[in-house]
Amino acid sequence: MLVIGISGTELSAQERQWLQHDAVAGVILFTRNFASRAQVVELCAAIREAAPRPQLICVDQEGGRVQRFREGYSALPPLEGYGALYSQDPGAALALAEEHAWLMASEVRASGVDLSFAPVVDLARGNRAIGDRAFSADPQVVAEFTRAYVRGMHAVGMAATLKHFPGHGTVLEDTHFDDAVDPRPLEVLRKEDLVPFAAGIEAGADAVMLAHVTYPAVAPEAAGYSPFWINQILREEMGFRGVVFSDDIGMAAAYSAGGVKARIDDHLDAGCDVVLVCAPKLVEESLRAMEGRKSNTAALLGLIGRGGLGWDGLLAEARYGEAQMRLPRADGGLA
Numbered sequence: 214m215l216v217i218g219i220s221g222t223e224l225s226a227q228e229r230q231w232l233q234h235d236a237v238a239g240v241i242l243f244t245r246n247f248a249s250r251a252q253v254v255e256l257c258a259a260i261r262e263a264a265p266r267p268q269l270i271c272v273d274q275e276g277g278r279v280q281r282f283r284e285g286y287s288a289l290p291p292l293e294g295y296g297a298l299y300s301q302d303p304g305a306a307l308a309l310a311e312e313h314a315w316l317m318a319s320e321v322r323a324s325g326v327d328l329s330f331a332p333v334v335d336l337a338r339g340n341r342a343i344g345d346r347a348f349s350a351d352p353q354v355v356a357e358f359t360r361a362y363v364r365g366m367h368a369v370g371m372a373a374t375l376k377h378f379p380g381h382g383t384v385l386e387d388t389h390f391d392d393a394v395d396p397r398p399l400e401v402l403r404k405e406d407l408v409p410f411a412a413g414i415e416a417g418a419d420a421v422m423l424a425h426v427t428y429p430a431v432a433p434e435a436a437g438y439s440p441f442w443i444n445q446i447l448r449e450e451m452g453f454r455g456v457v458f459s460d461d462i463g464m465a466a467a468y469s470a471g472g473v474k475a476r477i478d479d480h481l482d483a484g485c486d487v488v489l490v491c492a493p494k495l496v497e498e499s500l501r502a503m504e505g506r507k508s509n510t511a512a513l514l515g516l517i518g519r520g521g522l523g524w525d526g527l528l529a530e531a532r533y534g535e536a537q538m539r540l541p542r543a544d545g546g547l548a
Contacts, residue, residue: 215488217490218491222256224256239487246281254324269328270327278345289313291346299348306358307357314365322370322520324524330458332362332376333346333348334409339382343382355409356413369520372518373420375422379402393425397430419456423443456486456512457487462480462495474502
């Protein structure tokens with residue numbers, strides 16, 4: 214199955230055709246698709262109307278520098294501020310992180326979007342792409358935050374997606390632009406990077422997004438299309454039964470699999486349920502690559518948002534204003 218990107222704030226005729234394809238299970242939105250709250254609501258309705266089957270509409274609304282919807286939405290702080298607060302008051306930090314999750318998910322659901330790909334559970338150990346998106350460098354601390362964040366998302370009826378499995382935080386390279394290789398053995402990864410993922414799975418996380426990182430001491434191919442990582446470690450050893458997403462196959466580190474068809478084939482054959490094709494320029498070729506493959510789009514039905522107040526209901530809810538007022542406490546840390 215594919216989750217695809219679209220070009221603008223309205224659906225084009227070509228994009229409406231894409232949504233007819235059996236392999237298309239959803240759409241991921243970016244800043245290029247955002248003009249206002251009302252426009253996002255209309256775009257989501259148009260996507261659902263254009264498709265012959267239910268669509269999973271997604272976004273990356275983490276907070277900090279990765280927040281696609283801004284005007285009219287809460288200015289969500291990056292997660293590292295909660296990690297800084299944790300050293301002073303663990304209970305308060307975890308409660309605020311859970312509220313961050315609730316607020317983020319509430320606004321996304323009010324907009325008609327099903328899923329924000331969150332939380333980031335990578336370790337804060339210097340990766341250029343992760344940076345302040347991570348809670349902490351300490352695996353046990355990140356594990357606690359992971360549980361809290363999953364609770365907050367689930368309270369709104371939004372599925373939680375742990376990313377980027379098996380851990381993107383320790384390598385320096387940004388996989389949007391470069392290949393990334395992590396030389397550590399599996400024994401070390403089990404004690405460090407995998408700890409928050411295990412906590413999230415135990416907490417009931419619904420999905421996992423894979424990293425375009427290669428761990429040559431564990432498997433020869435990048436984790437995103439590694440049968441060993443997906444089947445033996447994530448599925449069998451860790452007992453994960455939810456949906457497995459690739460990261461965007463348009464990222465530079467995904468090129469190691471070859472052309473677009475090879476990337477899609479390798480990810481799906483390795484055990485990914487869904488391949489992200491975020492760049493509209495790659496969608497046509499991706500659809501051709503899916504010809505002859507069977508797609509079980511029903512597998513994503515469990516990730517489609519449950520409930521949601523709409524904006525009028527959310528703005529009228531007392532907890533919404535209270536949550537917004539508490540956000541700055543974790544922005545930049547407290548002395």
